[in-house]
Amino acid sequence: MKKLILVCGFFLFGLIAYAQSPIGVWKTIDDKTGKEKSYVQIYETKSGKLQGKVVKILTPGREDAKCTDCSGDNKDKPINGMVILWGLEKNGSEWSGGHILDPNNGKQYKCKISLKDSDTLSVRGFLGVSLLGRTQTWYRVE
DSSP: OHHHHHHHHHHHHHHHHHHTSOOEEEEEEOTTTOOEEEEEEEEEOTTSOEEEEEEEEOSTTOTTOBOTTOOGGGTTOBSTTOEEEEEEEEETTEEEEEEEEETTTTEEEEEEEEEEETTEEEEEEESSSTTSEEEEEEEEOO
């Protein structure tokens, strides 16, 4: 009986830890239209930092879109499968110190993210200081 309680305790702790983590698949919403735009999978790298890549484009007709305005290695690459979020480290109740790429305009911003609740993620992209930016709300899919 004690083993069963212990196993259930570890399972419950694992669920709570997962629910308090941004690791998973998130649905993004277009700022202008309010429509679903894509799914982004956030995962932890070997270095312990968070990274996110587009795993599905939901906008009809844009499934095979390329990042024509991107520079460097992302220039003219498919947006689907592209890493658009990287370098985030846990800092208290948020993850910060990273960057986010807007594949629609090819611009890169500093980024920080925080969970509003287990299924809602606040994603802030900014230039220089956090006051000069915008925040999107992403919703957990998985």
